[in-house]
Amino acid sequence: MNRRHFLMTAGAALTLPFGxxxxxxxxxxxxxxxxxxxxxxxxxxxxxxxxxxxxxxAYYDLRRSIALKPPGRDNGVLDLDRHFxxxxxxxxxxxxxxxxxxxxxxxxxxPDPTRSHFDAQLYMENGTPGRGATSEGWLNRLLGALPGPxxxxxxxxxxxxxxxxxxxxxxxxxxxxxxxxxxxxxxxRPAVADAFAQLYGGDDKMSRTxxxxxxxxxxxxxxxxxxxxxxxxxxxxxxPQGFPDDAARLARMMRQDPAIRVAFLGxxxxxxxxxxxAAEGQLANRLKPLGEGLSKLVTGLGPAYxxxxxxxxxxxxxxxxxxxxxxxxxxxxxxxxxxxxxVVGGKVHGTWPGLSQDRLYQQRDLAVTxxxxxxxxxxxxxxxxxxxxTAASLFPGALNxxxxxxxxxxxxx
Amino acid sequence: MMLKTCLxxxxxxxxxxxxxxxxxxxxxxxxxxxxxEGARHALDRxxxxxxxxxxxxxxxxxxxxxxxxxxxPNAIPEPPALTQALAALPNTKRxxxxxxxxxxxxxxxxSDDGKEERxxxxxxxxxxxMTAHFDRALMSDRQLQELLTxxxxxxxxxxxxxxxxxxxxxxxxxxxxxxxxxGNFRTLLEATARHPAMLFYxxxxxxxxxxxxxxxxxxxxxxxxxxxxxxxxLMELHTLGVDGGYTQKDVTELARILTGWGLRxxxxxRSFFGDMRKPDFTFAxxxxxxxxxxxxxxxxxxxxxxxxxxxxxxxxxxxxxxxxTARHLSFQLAQxxxxxxxxxxxxDRMAQTWMKTRGDMPSVxxxxxxxxxxxxxxxTGKKYKTPFEYVVSALRAGNVTPADPQPLFGQLRQxxxxxxxxETPDGYKQVESAWLNPDSMxxxxxxxxxxxAGRIGKDTxxxxxxxxxSTLGTALSPQTEKAxxxxxxxxxxxxxxxxxDFMYR
Numbered sequence: 038m039n040r041r042h043f044l045m046t047a048g049a050a051l052t053l054p055f056g057x058x059x060x061x062x063x064x065x066x067x068x069x070x071x072x073x074x075x076x077x078x079x080x081x082x083x084x085x086x087x088x089x090x091x092x093x094x095a096y097y098d099l100r101r102s103i104a105l106k107p108p109g110r111d112n113g114v115l116d117l118d119r120h121f122x123x124x125x126x127x128x129x130x131x132x133x134x135x136x137x138x139x140x141x142x143x144x145x146x147x148p149d150p151t152r153s154h155f156d157a158q159l160y161m162e163n164g165t166p167g168r169g170a171t172s173e174g175w176l177n178r179l180l181g182a183l184p185g186p187x188x189x190x191x192x193x194x195x196x197x198x199x200x201x202x203x204x205x206x207x208x209x210x211x212x213x214x215x216x217x218x219x220x221x222x223x224x225x226r227p228a229v230a231d232a233f234a235q236l237y238g239g240d241d242k243m244s245r246t247x248x249x250x251x252x253x254x255x256x257x258x259x260x261x262x263x264x265x266x267x268x269x270x271x272x273x274x275x276x277p278q279g280f281p282d283d284a285a286r287l288a289r290m291m292r293q294d295p296a297i298r299v300a301f302l303g304x305x306x307x308x309x310x311x312x313x314x315a316a317e318g319q320l321a322n323r324l325k326p327l328g329e330g331l332s333k334l335v336t337g338l339g340p341a342y343x344x345x346x347x348x349x350x351x352x353x354x355x356x357x358x359x360x361x362x363x364x365x366x367x368x369x370x371x372x373x374x375x376x377x378x379x380v381v382g383g384k385v386h387g388t389w390p391g392l393s394q395d396r397l398y399q400q401r402d403l404a405v406t407x408x409x410x411x412x413x414x415x416x417x418x419x420x421x422x423x424x425x426x427t428a429a430s431l432f433p434g435a436l437n438x439x440x441x442x443x444x445x446x447x448x449x450x
Numbered sequence: 451m452m453l454k455t456c457l458x459x460x461x462x463x464x465x466x467x468x469x470x471x472x473x474x475x476x477x478x479x480x481x482x483x484x485x486x487e488g489a490r491h492a493l494d495r496x497x498x499x500x501x502x503x504x505x506x507x508x509x510x511x512x513x514x515x516x517x518x519x520x521x522x523p524n525a526i527p528e529p530p531a532l533t534q535a536l537a538a539l540p541n542t543k544r545x546x547x548x549x550x551x552x553x554x555x556x557x558x559x560x561s562d563d564g565k566e567e568r569x570x571x572x573x574x575x576x577x578x579x580m581t582a583h584f585d586r587a588l589m590s591d592r593q594l595q596e597l598l599t600x601x602x603x604x605x606x607x608x609x610x611x612x613x614x615x616x617x618x619x620x621x622x623x624x625x626x627x628x629x630x631x632x633g634n635f636r637t638l639l640e641a642t643a644r645h646p647a648m649l650f651y652x653x654x655x656x657x658x659x660x661x662x663x664x665x666x667x668x669x670x671x672x673x674x675x676x677x678x679x680x681x682x683x684l685m686e687l688h689t690l691g692v693d694g695g696y697t698q699k700d701v702t703e704l705a706r707i708l709t710g711w712g713l714r715x716x717x718x719x720r721s722f723f724g725d726m727r728k729p730d731f732t733f734a735x736x737x738x739x740x741x742x743x744x745x746x747x748x749x750x751x752x753x754x755x756x757x758x759x760x761x762x763x764x765x766x767x768x769x770x771x772x773x774x775t776a777r778h779l780s781f782q783l784a785q786x787x788x789x790x791x792x793x794x795x796x797x798d799r800m801a802q803t804w805m806k807t808r809g810d811m812p813s814v815x816x817x818x819x820x821x822x823x824x825x826x827x828x829x830t831g832k833k834y835k836t837p838f839e840y841v842v843s844a845l846r847a848g849n850v851t852p853a854d855p856q857p858l859f860g861q862l863r864q865x866x867x868x869x870x871x872x873e874t875p876d877g878y879k880q881v882e883s884a885w886l887n888p889d890s891m892x893x894x895x896x897x898x899x900x901x902x903a904g905r906i907g908k909d910t911x912x913x914x915x916x917x918x919x920s921t922l923g924t925a926l927s928p929q930t931e932k933a934x935x936x937x938x939x940x941x942x943x944x945x946x947x948x949x950x951d952f953m954y955r
Contacts, residue, residue, distance in 0.1 A: 080874070152682070152701075153692050155876050189888060197866025198879070199887040211889040217864050222896035229899050232941045233948060236933035243886070243950050247895075250888030305873050310653045310679040361675015362656040367682065399698065 288337025
């Protein structure tokens with residue numbers, strides 16, 4: 038039975054209630070596949086407020102009103118290694134640090150000097166810094182490198198637009214953010230689905246997109262049914278809006294559905310030019326749901342967390358010194374976060390370049406001492422058990438960067 | 451450097467010249483434009499979609515004359531239905547200062563009643579301005595002006611949910627964008643630069659010379675130094691483009707030029723210089739926060755001025771007529787109106803017109819509309835509609851005016867394009883790759899199914915297959931014909947609205 042035929046007949050199977058068997062593709066997948074989740078903080082999170090170099094004296098000179106206090110003080114950072122401390126709003130992540138499954142790579146970033154959000158995001162998503170013309174994203178190339186058969190079930194993106202990082206020839210499903218994801222649509226009715234399946238039964242771009250959308254909706258519906266008991270336990274109360282809600286949903290989907298190998302979610306609102314605050318304030322208000330959501334994701338994955346790598350990244354860091362408005366402007370080096378059962382955790386990796394004026398990039402920003410491709414390439418292929426050569430195909434032109442040595446080992450063998 | 455110096459001289463020599471008097475002359479269009487297919491293409495690309503029988507009507511007038519009229523919107527009377535609809539939205543007519551005063555006053559009232567009143571005020575303002583935006587797109591007969599208003603708002607994007615901007619977005623569209631979309635770019639640029647919605651959104655209202663006396667006195671001591679957010683986006687997004695040849699040094703220098711260019715936050719302070727055209731302004735230049743040193747900007751020396759706002763005027767003039775701006779914005783316009791990857795030769799000709807006319811946008815648009823590329827078969831029906839274009843064009847095709855457009859605003863949110871709802875200053879993408887994806891497809895088809903059955907939210911509307919069919923020109927794709935032939939008659943309108951023929955324009 039070819040896929041198209043499957044979909045056409047599956048139209049009939051859309052009659053509620055959905056059974057687990059309705060999601061045929063599950064059976065073909067290995068029971069315990071390795072997975073990758075990428076969370077992209079769009080707008081350039083201030084990494085020096087996430088993993089705070091409280092042991093670097095220059096930090097307090099550069100940030101007179103927005104520095105976080107050392108550990109042990111009121112609203113101080115949570116100590117990580119006597120030099121760095123975690124923002125207190127991220128307290129929900131500390132158990133994972135202590136359990137050794139949370140790591141950071143500081144002073145990590147792109148070799149490209151751009152301070153444009155949009156170019157910097159593009160380069161981190163297409164995986165070719167300085168080269169905007171690369172149209173597909175490195176996560177899509179990764180999907181192509183995974184063992185087949187390939188279907189939209191293997192990757193899911195949250196949100197109504199397909200991000201560049203997942204754009205490319207491999208099919209990807211996307212689902213709505215928030216509660217809208219679980220609400221039924223007219224297209225779920227068999228008669229409607231059948232009529233449009235006639236229109237979009239071909240192999241052209243729109244038809245494939247339609248078919249992927251219908252697959253994703255079936256997947257959601259099956260996960261919802263599996264989740265029925267939990268909904269009863271919640272007494273029908275809707276989950277809170279925002280990232281924790283979506284992270285919990287993602288965890289449920291991934292736990293129920295081994296076919297999902299890659300997931301992506303972008304979070305905005307990190308461009309804190311004004312009044313970013315310290316232990317409390319605008320940035321803290323963003324970090325809090327992020328920490329809660331990541332914690333929910335870990336808990337919700339349950340045993341599957343052992344086989345999951347979660348990466349949190351952002352396009353660049355922010356100026357080492359605060360600006361005139363209690364905020365920070367566009368900078369360069371940043372911190373990358375890694376969580377997962379196989380992560381070499383409990384450690385801030387990378388080389389700290391220091392914050393004295395002569396060590397700053399262009400006399401203003403945290404320098405980049407670890408190329409983001411040297412982190413992601415090896416970590417991803419090691420985690421997903423892909424051949425060594427795959428890293429360079431994810432990040433074309435980066436062979437020397439990836440094999441050059443000096444990059445930390447982040448994933449246990 | 452030579453070129454840049456010449457440009458500055460040109461701006462001095464020619465800035466007093468009136469725009470060329472070609473506003474109402476019919477355009478010189480290729481023969482392909484003057485056909486039924488040409489009329490359909492014009493309505494697809496230059497309006498929010500044809501209404502029933504409109505293709506024939508435009509062909510009868512002549513696409514060239516119709517287009518000349520669209521370029522002169524003030525000569526087109528608005529339909530009474532729109533005028534009445536707008537008259538029922540009082541918050542859309544209030545000044546930025548008036549709205550600010552009420553919001554600020556309500557913020558001071560910390561009682562429960564006060565909070566409730568403020569919530570209600572905000573809800574009413576947002577509903578009014580969104581409804582006005584939507585109704586104009588749907589009903590205005592100045593369709594090209596509305597399309598351009600959407601384009602330029604998106605280009606100079608501000609975000610509803612940043613600080614005070616929810617009370618200003620509507621005013622911004624009405625006072626800083628729409629009146630200028632068919633004028634000189636320099637005027638539009640300054641109108642956005644002066645509007646509180648932009649000053650607030652990109653933080654320039656707090657941008658101060660380091661150590662300036664007033665900066666330190668202001669709220670929370672948070673206005674004591676440079677903020678380069680607006681300076682950067684002004685070059686990267688609004689004018690030169692990211693590859694436009696500026697450096698980090700230029701960003702910092704432009705931020706210095708822009709110090710003190712902000713909001714009149716404290717009316718009692720006499721040192722402010724305000725916009726004298728508006729007695730109750732909120733835009734203001736504060737000399738006490740300005741950096742009076744000389745600046746080196748894009749190869750020009752800008753002398754520190756006692757009247758520092760003149761430095762901003764000079765910088766805006768340099769940017770508006772810079773060759774990089776001409777190229778960048780010609781590309782953006784051609785991508786919006788012609789193709790996701792517009793032909794380079796066309797972009798080059800538009801940029802030449804930009805330079806020749808010093809940013810006269812009707813002239814640039816004429817160059818595009820009169821080009822063979824615009825009417826070429828390979829460009830026709832190839833632009834994938836954005837969610838907003840899709841929803842509005844579906845209502846226009848069905849000749850449907852919803853009694854309550856609110857459910858459609860929720861629909862647009864689910865489709866990924868809420869009105870005034872994009873957080874980042876680059877605005878919504880205008881290309882297919884951003885919008886054609888599995889979830890959006892399922893949601894568009896569900897919207898098409900509901901509308902095809904005459905449902906918008908809880909309301910019932912009348913829509914018929916023949917009307918929708920008449921907006922799709924003479925021939926449907928074989929794929930659509932085939933699906934229609936075997937479809938349940940009750941789903942035929944939905945299939946038309948959900949067909950590839952309708953998703954592209």
